[in-house]
Amino acid sequence: MQINTISAYETSAEQFFEDLASWGVDLLLDTRLKNTNQLAGFTKKNDLAYFVPRLLHADYVHDKLFAPAPTMLERYLHGNIGWDAFADAYREDMRERDAVPHFFNRYGEYRSVCLLGTATHKRRSHVEVLQQMLEAATKA
Template sequence: MRITTISAYETSADQFFGALESWDVDLLLDTRLKNTNQLAGFTKKNDLAYFVPRLLHADYVHDKLFAPAPTKLERYLHGNIDWDNFAAAYREDMREREAIPQFFDRYGKYQSVCLLGTATRQRRSHVEVLQEMLEEAIK
C-alpha cells in the first residue's frame, strides 16, 4: 500500500486532482473535522464525494476516527501548543482509539491511499503524523 498526503488548502482544483491522478489514488480518505464550510472551497465533503469517483474512478471516504481531537487542534491552530506537542498528542489519541489497526481493517484493500488534511504554508497537518504511523505499521 502506498500512502500519500494532500492538503485541502492553498491549492487549485487542477493541482489537487492532478496530484491525485498522478499518484493513481484509489482512495481519498478525508480526515478533517470540518469539511462542509465555505473555507473548504472545492474540497467540501459533498463536492469530493461527487468529483473523486467521476474524475479519478476512486473512492472518497470521510472518517473522523483519524481526525485530531477538536480541543488539541484548536490549541495548535491558535499557537497555544507547538507542532511537536500537537503531534505527540495526536499520536497518543490514535493509540488510544486503536486507529491504526482499524485503518487496515477498513482500508487495507486499497493500493494507493491519499490522506486529506489541512496543511498551509504556515502550519502542518495531522495527516503527516498519521502517514508516519501507518507506514511504521506496514514495515
C-alpha cells in the first residue's frame, strides 16, 4: 500500500486533484476534525464527497478516529506546545484508540491512500505522524 499526505490548505484545486491523480489514489481519507467551515474552501466534506469519486474514481471517507484531540490541537495551533510535544501526544492518542489496527482492518484493501490534513507553510500536520505510524506497521 502506498500512503501519501496532502493538505487542505495553501493549494489550488488544480494542484490538489493533480497530486491525487498522479499518486493513483483510490482512497482519500479525511482526518480533519473540522471540515465543513468556509476555511476548508474546495475541500469541504460534501464537496470532496462529490469531487473525489467523480474526478478520481476513488473513495472519500471522513474518519474522525484519526483526528487529533481538540485540546491538544488548539494548544499546538496557538503556540502553547511545540511540534515534538504535539506529535508525541498524537502518537500516544493513536495508540490508545488502536488507530493503526483500525486503519488496516477498515482500509487495508486499498492500494493508494492519501491522508488529508491541514499543514501550512508555517505548521506541520498530524497526518505526517500518522503516515509514519502506518508505514512502520507495514514493515513490522
